[in-house]
Amino acid sequence: MNTPVLTPPQGAGAEHTVAEIAQQPALWREVGRIVAGQRTALDAFLAPVLAAEDLRVVLTGAGTSGFAGDVLRTALARHLGRRVDAVHTTDIVADPRGCFAEDVPTLLVSFARSGDSPESTAATALADGCLSRTHHLVITCNAEGALARAHGGQSASHVLLMPAASNDQGFAMTSSFTCMLLAALLALGPSSARSAVGALADAAERITTGAxxxxxxxxxxxxxxxxxxxxxxxxxxxxxxxxxxxxxxxxxxxxxxxxxxxxxxxxxxxxxxxxxxxxxxxxxxxxxxxxxxxxxxxxxxxxxxxxxxxxxxxxxxxxxxxxxxxxxxxxxxxxxxxxxxxxxxxxxxxxxxxxRGVRPDNPFPSGEVNRVVRGVNVHPYPGN
Known part of the structure; x- marks a missing residue:
């Protein structure tokens, strides 16, 4: 490689991926403004939910979205003083009763780039069916996605929309992952995170500009x-x-x-x-x-x-x-x-x-792996 990583040769099939990696510092600053603008509404929604001493917080998503929960789990548990679990939607859909074995008040935090993966809406519906008291914090990059539409305007849900540009058009999630992770940290984490956004964006900017x-x-x-x-x-x-x-x-x-x-x-x-x-x-x-x-x-x-x-x-x-x-x-x-x-x-x-001569925007041109998962049959769950 003789050129900077984020300036590949023209025609390399990396236009979206390169732009979406590079835009992250600017988008993080925008996420900081979005969450700050919703602070009053977020606190009004979260405060009574988090007050429950037996509350369980479940961070969920599939693939990259699921890893956002894995990153945040222990940090949020320490800050909230509540049980926090990271359970991927793929596990919830396959074994809902195992994932929701305890009928305790639950805050389900759903991460979803598009919100159109079959497991995204299925996981929230299964939580509602298995548990007596469920609240939903939906963090998504797509206002028109099925998940955002299902929970918009619901009293037991709050939809936190990411900047429109974070709905990555490249195959792999990059800016969508970091924006959703940051939003959850700002919404549920310590207040010190709010003042750190600029420094985190500055650090990423040094990396994306060649450091x-x-x-x-x-x-x-x-x-x-x-x-x-x-x-x-x-x-x-x-x-x-x-x-x-x-x-x-x-x-x-x-x-x-x-x-x-x-x-x-x-x-x-x-x-x-x-x-x-x-x-x-x-x-x-x-x-x-x-x-x-x-x-x-x-x-x-x-x-x-x-x-x-x-x-x-x-x-x-x-x-x-x-x-x-x-x-x-x-x-x-x-x-x-x-x-x-x-x-x-x-x-x-x-x-x-x-x-390796792969086109990052579409590494699977024959379609055996898709940007938004296909081919999942969500089967009816008894009792739901």
């Missing part, structure tokens, strides 16, 4: 056949989304795997060979960070030079080389750090796709 182009190109020049993403806590969810992005944009030509920092040693480490690269998202939590530093050191000793990359907000405890710094303010929580950090993974996926 990491050379390191990304250096990693991709190795032509890895397998790429592993690792992270702990919220960054475990980020690892999952990062691996999915690579798998999608390369049309499956690069084997992508994600795991937790500690879990990787328990069998999945078998994926490693001399054509494997590893990217470790390093936690900002002082305790958790120790485990991330351990795995970085261990893998650097086992793999060829340049095969292991640490993505971190600061260099403390890390080697001088192989570190991609994401310039967020000191003390940024991992769920917020995930926003600019995922841009690194998006650039890796885009670059790997282009290097």
């Amino acid at each position: 990491l182009d050379a390191p990304v190109e250096k990693l991709l020049a190795r032509e890895p056949e397998r790429l592993v993403y690792l992270g702990s806590g919220p960054l475990r969810g980020l690892a999952g989304e990062s691996a999915l992005k690579l798998l999608e944009l390369t049309g499956g030509r690069v084997v992508a795997h994600a795991d937790s920092t500690l879990g990787f040693r328990h069998g999945p480490k078998a994926i490693l060979d001399d054509r494997t690269a590893v990217i470790v998202f390093v936690s900002e939590d002082a305790y958790t960070r120790q485990y991330d530093l351990d795995i970085v050191a261990e893998l650097r000793a086992a793999l060829p030079d340049g095969a292991v990359v640490a993505v971190s907000a600061r260099p403390d405890g890390l080697p001088e080389d192989g570190v991609w710094l994401v310039p967020v303010p000191a003390g940024t929580e991992d769920a917020a750090f995930a926003l600019p950090a995922v841009v690194c993974a998006q650039l890796v996926a885009l670059g790997a796709s282009l290097a």
Whole structure:
């Protein structure tokens, strides 16, 4: 690759994907304004729901949308002092009674780019059918989607619409993912998140304007056949989304795997060979960070030079080389750090796709995998 990652050759089939990665800093600032403008209505809707001491918050979505919940789960649990679970809609639809075994007051937070995937509306309907008290916070990028239309104007629902430009037209979710993740953090997370939007957008802007182009190109020049993403806590969810992005944009030509920092040693480490690269998202939590530093050191000793990359907000405890710094303010929580950090993974996926001659906007031209999932038969559930 001899050109910046976000300026591929004309005709490469990457127009939408490139624009949607690059627009994220501006869209995050817009999301901040949207949530601030709805603060009074959001608080009026959420306050009585969150007051229930036995409340269960369920973060749900499919694929990338589901990973938004995985990133946010522990951060929101700590802030809200309530049980928070991330349960993908695909699990809810297949096993609703298992996912909603306890009939407790539940806030279902649904993430959906289009809102037209069959599981999106099915999951909310199944929650209503299985539970006595359900409220819905719908975070979606498509005002005309089935999910937004089903919940608009409902007293037990609040629909939080993302900027229209976040309804990505490229195959893979990029700006839709980060906008919805940020919106949920602003709506349900600590007030400190509201003042951090500008700094997070600034950090992402540095990445999208070339700060990491050379390191990304250096990693991709190795032509890895397998790429592993690792992270702990919220960054475990980020690892999952990062691996999915690579798998999608390369049309499956690069084997992508994600795991937790500690879990990787328990069998999945078998994926490693001399054509494997590893990217470790390093936690900002002082305790958790120790485990991330351990795995970085261990893998650097086992793999060829340049095969292991640490993505971190600061260099403390890390080697001088192989570190991609994401310039967020000191003390940024991992769920917020995930926003600019995922841009690194998006650039890796885009670059790997282009290097293999895949068209990122449509990696599956024969239609075996679709932008909006097709072919799902939602079967009637007894009692609903």
